[in-house]
Amino acid sequence: MNKNKGFVWIVAIVVIAAGLLGGAYYLGTKNKVAPIEPQPATQDRQVSANTPAPAEAKPEPVKVAALTEEQIKNAVVYSGTQALQLKNGIGGGGIEEGPGVEFSKVVFGDVNGDGMDDAVALFFFYNGHDVDGNPKELDIFLNKNGKPVWTANQLLDNGNDNLQVTDISISAGQIILSYTTGDNRYDRSRTSGTLKYSLQGSKIIGVK
Ligand SMILES: [Ca+2]
Secondary structure, three states, X not given: OHHHHHHHHHHHHHHHHHHHHHHHHHHHHHHHHHHHOOHHHHHHHHHHHHOOOOOOOOOOOOOOOOOOHHHHOOOEEEEOOEEEEEEOOEEEOOOOOOOEEEEEEEEEEOOXXXXXXXXXXXXXXXXXXXXXXXXXXXXXXXXEOOEEEEEEEEEEEOOOOOOEEEEXXXXXXXXXXXXXXXXXXXXXXXXXXXXXXXXXXXXXXEEO
16 A cells, blocks of 8 residues: 555645746746747738839820921911911911911920920011011920910021021030031121020020
């Protein structure tokens, strides 16, 4: 009997010890697990770092047709507040009829910085029968959805200087114009120079 009791006690002690060890291990494990609970968040961050970021709302590049000389020759030009509808380069009265306007030349380039090339055109203005001294004007047409929209003008010659534009170009938003004056039947003297303009809002401004 004593032997058996002793055995029972040993078994009981072993069971209790095992229970205590198990409990301690459980607690230890539980305590060890607790501090690394934030792991899922870390994993989430890692996952999101590897996942391509959602596409930002970038505007689709607008495909706008380039302006053409044909469009400019058939656009609306303003002389003062009067709108003149060009038809194949002629608006209003013809050279003998006047008042009217006649297309001379156009170059294309971006003058308002929106990335689309605009049109800078030269026009003669007729005021009737005086064909010797025709005012010359620079007109800007902005490219709005592929359509030329008249925006501003600049008088180059009121008709007295016989200004001849020898070259016109657009560079870095500036309109660069080379010219000569004089050399008409009244004045054989000749001058030449360069004029620079830029569009500011709806006005053409001289640039030094
Ligand atoms: Ca433009």
